[in-house]
Amino acid sequence: MPHAVFMVIGALLAGAVFALAWPSPAGARRLSLGFVLLACIGALIFGLDALLTGMLWTWRSDELLRPIGGVALRVDPLAAFFVVIVAVTGIPASLYGFGYLQALDARPRGRAMHALLSGFVAGMYLVPLADNAATFLFAWELMAVSSYLLIVSAPDQEGAAAAGVWYAVMTHGGFLALLVAFVMLAQGGPLEFDAMRGTALALPSHVQAAVVVLTIAAFGSKAGLVPLHVWLPRAHPAAPSHVSALMSAAMVKLGVYGAIRVLIDFMPPLPPAWGGAVLVLGVVTALTGVLYSVAEAHLKRVLAYSTIENVGLVFVALGFALLMRGYGYGALAAMGLIVALLHTLNHAVFKTLLFLAAGAIVHGTHESSLEALGGLIKRMPHTAILCLVGVLSLAAVPPLNGFTSEWLTFQLLIAGARFTAPTLAIMLPLALAAVALVAGLAAVSAVRLFGIAFLALPRSTNASEAREAPATMRWAMAIPAAMCVVLGLVPTTALTRLTAVTSDLGLPMGQLDVGFALELPLVGSRLSPAGIALLVAATAIAAAVASRVGRRWRTRVDSAWNCGRIAQSPRAEYTAAAFAEPLKRVFTGFYRPTQEVTVDVHPVSPYFVRAMTLRADFAPWIEQAMYGPLIRAAHRLSSHTGRLHTGSIHWYLALLPVALVLLLLVARWVQ
Amino acid sequence: MRLFTKIFRTGIVTEPLADEPQGSAIVLAREIDERARALFGRALAIRQVDAGSCNGCELEIAGLAGPVYDMERFGLHFVASPRHADMLLVTGPVTRNMAVPLRKTYDATPDPKLVVAVGDCARTCGVFAGSYAVAGPVESIVPVDAHIDGCPPEPSDILRGILTALGRVERTGEGR
């Protein structure tokens, strides 16, 4: 079975080769995506098998990547779990590509995109499997570079280049932080993960603090923790939708993986303050993400912000695990980790679905702003019902999978508040309140997303002429939709496997389930999503039968009631901006909305108004405050450096020896 | 606290419905379906439509919901949408601008439904008859089940008219 890893990588390599070399572009697309799909199916089987059997397997080669230390791979339950997450996202994403990328056959960049997709997916499989710093960083960079190229692959997309720059800067900043963290962890020893597990135990406290900060910064920048999230809402909309799904559902999660690997696997129990800091960071991230997601009008940016929100929730649970591990409450820490992992999986599933649905909308209407959509439920019925499943998962309502993780997060925080030190007496209830608010706002965002895009009347001609997505795209969406339902109804299938992951990390956890129901030993609460679903369905059907029996309903179709208006027009409908308006007013301090009203009056009298326009926007002040100075400084620096570039060849030749001498001096000083 | 003292001192001020009409005629324009009568007997949702009235009738209608006339004791109440309504209470001569909205309101009301025209204007266009802005009496736009005359009719007469349309006044005498 271990050789499945090489078969997966080999299939991806074949995918890349066929993408570039196959004579016909359509064949190249089908073959390449077919190989990616095969690789993902293989990886899913391999990952599930490794999780079920608790297999531990290592492999290394000093020949490959020799200059930086050789390749080392290791499979443990944690790595296998993240392989499963990538596979679960990769299967629908690659299947989706068959139909979605058809239009690219005529373009030369199509081949490059298919090849890059293979590289991207390969990088994502290698990250969790890496067992030394060299392999990890190589895979990390493979993933980063190929996703960067995929983001900038659509040059006609507005803002793609700028998004690429943001992404490249953030991800390479993260790379540097990671490199430094690994070097510090190794303490001069070999950069093998096994060695680091040893050295991490004996780190001086200031080095430990530095490593923790660097790790959180590095993986946080990938996962989209506030304030390192800025690239995410820019990059996700710029990329093609199947890539957005992979980035949002899988790549971002590898940040979570890295954090768990370093902070829990390598490190001994950290002082509780670190756990508290991560928890607060998670809460801030979740709140920021959800507030922006409620107010945003761009379809994919709404989803990108919602990814930030969900990563925040994962980090709340992860921070809780770190906190409890610091206090020495093993069972609570294990529970926190399980919740973090379960939510990672649940989010991966429903966010794949939603990004693919967003892609189907853009594919069918060529519109990406909510304000231009509407009424799609009639033109795209299948996409609508699949998207509804994703939206309800996002809103965390029973019986879908989002609800299970929310419920567990609530129980987690209550259990923590019950069993731990009184110092947490205010912090955990506040975190609970914040999570509840996030859940509520996520429901607003979900209703807004579905209600504005799919219901009511089309707000543009493009939306009224929408086309349903091709069959492969719909099937690709049906896979995660089915998983949302299954994971929602029987979460125990996933939970029991997760206990294997935590026990492997030294945090054993008792039995969590009784048949189909969840039972938490620490809080004495039970949840049976399948039972609840059955109850809702049974009562709805009973009500239907009871009220239909013996009488026939007389139904008549008439125009919608608009207070007697002659004609109904989409201009009277609530817009996405209007839907979010009450919240914008409630959270004025956060949004800092700006409004600009221009009135065009008739020259004869100011009382005859010809046209009025209202521009409402909100200021991304957090971003401006944090990154404004940095960007200005970079501009200044580059304009200074620019002065050196006079264009004279003599000047450049003169600079060469100067640079050489300086470098020699530096080298001497270092030695 | 002062509010509740006052409530306690004032007590119930609802007046019983008088036996005789106070001066307006109530005319049933057509036979009302017995099934509808049985259905609406003790629960009726009313949508009021001002089709161009001088608002005299509205003033009187506003009295219906107040404590003195208290239409709720008969199971009547106003609703915000014709979709919820069983009866349209139409006032005024129908102006040209309101003709289509009135028709649309009628169409928007689920069956079975009643239409009661309130005031002289609703029946004959009153002093507005012949105006270029008037499309005609209510009857010319939607089928009317009962007319309540008066300019304006008193609240008790409106109440009596509605109850007559429902067939409740003869049957229950005093109304309750």
Add this chain to the structure above:
Amino acid sequence: MIAAVVLSAGELILLVTLAPAVVGYVRWLKARLQGRRGADIFQPYRELRKTFAKGMVIADTASWIFHVVPWVVAGSTVAAAALVPVVSANHPTDLLGDLFALMALLILGTIFLSLGGLDPGTAFGGMGSSREMTVAALTEPTLAIAVLALALTAGSTSLGVIAGTVLANPSYAIGPGHALALAAFLIAMLAETGRLPIDNPATHLELTMIHEAMILEYSGPYLALVEWAAALKLTLLLALAANLFIPWGIATTSTPGALAIGLLALLVKLSLLATLLAVLETRVAKLRLFRVPELLAMSFTLALLAAASSFFTR
């Protein structure tokens, strides 16, 4: 076990059939407080019977979502009601879900109602949906913390256990944590069920509506279902407040005598809470929409104090 399931089904049927009467009682009492005679408390039943028998008018712009909404709203609200301990604290549905599940079921209903409001594409429907979702989102934290305050003392979020713990330790019920949590819960309940001062259930002015604006398009049996579900939501939250915070009288055994006492206690508690509601609704005016968050923030603070105080009293 069978007996327990039958009992709990009976409790559910009781709650569902009682719901219109609770609304009728509140309306009757409000009428009396306004100096009117008002309709008797059975009026909502007549209205429901009439509305069920009427025809329906469906907007031509509506999609299948519009037809699904009433069933989901009714189904989720009844399912939520099934989780509430009504006359007996031994509740087999505790095995299905807890307070958070109940809250999530209510949110499910709210979400679908909002979708139903948006579906026909009318201006008021969208307005109502937006407001309803906003208020629901802002109520969530208060409810969550009130649940936390209860769970901290009871050691569980399951409804039967909370009621049982308070019964066993009457001192909890007069503690500051419990009282503050009750106050917070009641305010949140007003927001959840669209009562004054957050939303006026008797308004006819579209611009001030929240709940009503969403259902302006519904007629006939669909309207009846939605109205019944709204009444049930109010009743189940009142029953919840009664049995979690003041559980005395609730049956702990399944003997007929205990159940009869439980039923009587429930009726007394429900009518007390409904009276309180009617008196409150007579006393206060509706708040401006943008002042509602201030009220909710107040109830949130109460809930937070409740949670914090339970640390000091344990």
